[in-house]
Amino acid sequence: MADHRLGFRSFDEETDSLSLEVMGELPDWLSGTLYRNGPGRFEVGDRTLTHWFDGFALLRRFAFRDGGVEYSSRFLDSDAYRATQDGELRYGEFGTVPSRSLFDRFRTLFGGAQTDNASITVRHRAGEHRAVTETAREVAFDPADLSTLGHRTGAVGATGTIAHDHYDGVQEEWVGLGTRLGRRSGYVLYRDPDDGAVEEIVRIERAEPAYVHSFALTDHYAVLTEHPLRTAPRRLLADRPYAESFRWYPGRETRFLVVDRRDGEVVAEPGVSPFFTFHHVDAFERGEELFVDLIAYEDHSIVPALSLSNLRSREPDVPAGELRRYRIDLETGRAEGRPIVEGGIEFPTIHYAEANLHPYRFCYGVGSETAFNDRLRKVDVEHGTDRVWESEGIHPGEALFVPRPDGEREDDGVLLSVALDVAEERSCVLVLDATEFEELARAYLPHVLPFDFHGTFDADGEEPVPSMS
Template sequence: MSSQTGRPLWMDGHMAPVPDEIDAVDLEVDGTLPAELSGRYFRNGPNPAPGEETGHWFSGHGMVHGLRLRDGRAEWYRNRWVRTTHFTGGADLVGPDLGLDRAAVTANTHVIPFNDKIYALVEVGFPYELTPELGTVGPCDFGGRLTSGMTAHPKQDPRTGELLFFGYGFFPPYLTYHRLSADGELVESREVDVPGGTMMHDFAVTENHVVWLDLPLVFDADLAVQGVMPYRWDDGYGARLGVMPRDPDRAGEVRWFDIDPCYVFHVGNAHEDAAGRVVLDCVRYAPADFAKVWATIGGLPAAEAVNAAAVQGMARLHRWTIDPSGGKVLGEALDDRGTEFPTHNDGRTGLSHRYLYTVTGDSIIKHDLRTGSSATHSPGQGLIPGEAVFVPAADARGEDEGWLMSVVTDAAGRGSELLVLDASDLSRTAAVRLPRRVPAGFHGSWIPDA
């Protein structure tokens, strides 16, 4: 879909790419940054190089925007493209012989710390290691053991320190589960049997299980040949959730549960309740909503997108409760507002959680899943918040004691700030004035000093 300027929406306004890399120091702070916030906030997103045209928002080269905070000051801001082989030399993920070069990726979706390293992620290929100053070290395949892509949404177990992730494929094997030990060694890989290649963007883990979302956005080789995003909706594929034991001695044991057709880009969290049921919270697109949003961000040829995306599609906070012993799954809406980018206190990953945070077009929402209530913070007229990353307080006793960090950008594309909220009540703590507009992007992380 195009904007009123005739350019694609992801090339205009607050989504438009920036043309270069800059550095700035001693940034202006409005309010008071907590002194204990000592570290870096990095956020990734697609940013085509000047003059490049992309057919989908998801296709631009990865650019990471970073801020260094210390002693109540914002010491620096800088932005850098991730220098993948695709960015520096035009290497292609899929070669003429249909072979895959897993290093030839955009690395544009997420940026995470793990085992004293920093990785830029995109789901179709290898992670790229970055320096704390946003230099590119290079692709990582964990000593040659990783042979699939790596999801942009790995889950770190807060109890063991392990990093759990998966890779999906255009061709068999369609789905592979992986586990990194806390010291960064790839210690487990196992194929998971699914009917075909789908865009599986996210997954969930609990204390004892992995939860799969096998949904009807399928790979289409004909679309790949046309040079567009090679995934389309297929009603015939069906939709289901899978529950797989994490115990490596039970590899291959997956119980599947049919659900109504839908799509999920992002999981909030999952846990096992007292009855042994698996509870999964996510933001869910109904089929009609997914068709609209997929068209808007470039999933259809322009002529079709204009009609299909006349109204923006929305995801809504949703819960599935899966009873493995009874063979049943119950779905229920948790909120009727359109939201995306669910986050939580990562110390609760895979465990019971009370709070989730999401964003709408103009607000950040805190959802209290115990009471069903919510609180909202709106940055201001015409200001659009990005994903709100939870940062725990050093002496936190409660799940919501800490801060939320979100890059907020003016809808007209005039400027941006890093907004810091008190996560307990969504009150404004501080805002760091950024030296340039930061385009709407995807996911980020707080990387505390050791």
């Protein structure tokens, strides 16, 4: 099996402080630690999980110092993972449901018995590193050895949260979004200031909330993209996976709920032709207009397309996402969208510390042309052009931007991506010059890691800052 399917096999090894083989030359200024999160195991006893999102969290750590890379990996010691050691699937995951009673399903609906399989990304909050997923059960871990420290609560009054919240460096606060399912279902927007308590901004009630994976933030507004993939609490009581509790309504619009961050007022709800999105890229204001960039799909078919049965096939059928910009006119309450560049793209990243909430020029992402995730793309959003990096047999993951200290340009830095090399049957960390979009180095692991999702980079000598959209 010398193809992308190697990246969807279960992984059993845990590694501690292994020096990697480096081919090429790392920049002398690159000093810090890359943390990645994603699934590591897809089986429980004799049972195979259903969806890519269901795999049990494997933390990965890559320390860049003195021209070398040191690698560690460790499974997150969650309640969900510990149950698998006895061959038990105790908690419902995104696409896989355990055998459970109606009472257990009722408890899950109202926030109890939720999975803590926090496999989506890593965030730094309240002075500690946390693994997060789309439930309110965050899991803190030791950044030095990846050992699990315990559970943390992720939101105010929400039964589920999104993993992609935003940091506003001017206001010095995180802004997050949760979903509440129950008697009064809807969305919960909240702030988490650096020097204060978590505070609810607004609750927006919806009888059928949408599945929400991310949202957009500007200086004064939060923008929730509410597409017509909806659920109702009663559907979650059925013995079906969480993902299958949502229904796509092709006749309904996708709506942008524009919320004033200062007082929680919903100031606009413009509708557009239906589309689905996982990931927002950036958003910013110009006068009475908002611009929201995201990865759009014509419908929700990307969700079932990420099933393991499809991804483990030789030629998986995976819809391509489109980098699209929506302009929202707050005076007229109308919105319109257009593609920024042609070609499929996903896992978008930007120079987050500089560009988030502001006009920006460059977006980086993963593309699929002839095979699953077979290239990286750098898009100039101002000119609608792009550059492509690809290498035979290499399947890259999300590319995080790490800025050069005292760099003067938005793209002055490097991109870090954990990739699969099918010829070597090993994973490697790719290091690309972000300006020229050319490879600088590879650091090879002794084995194949399953494809991951998201992560963050902590530069040595600096406070951890967000590095992803």
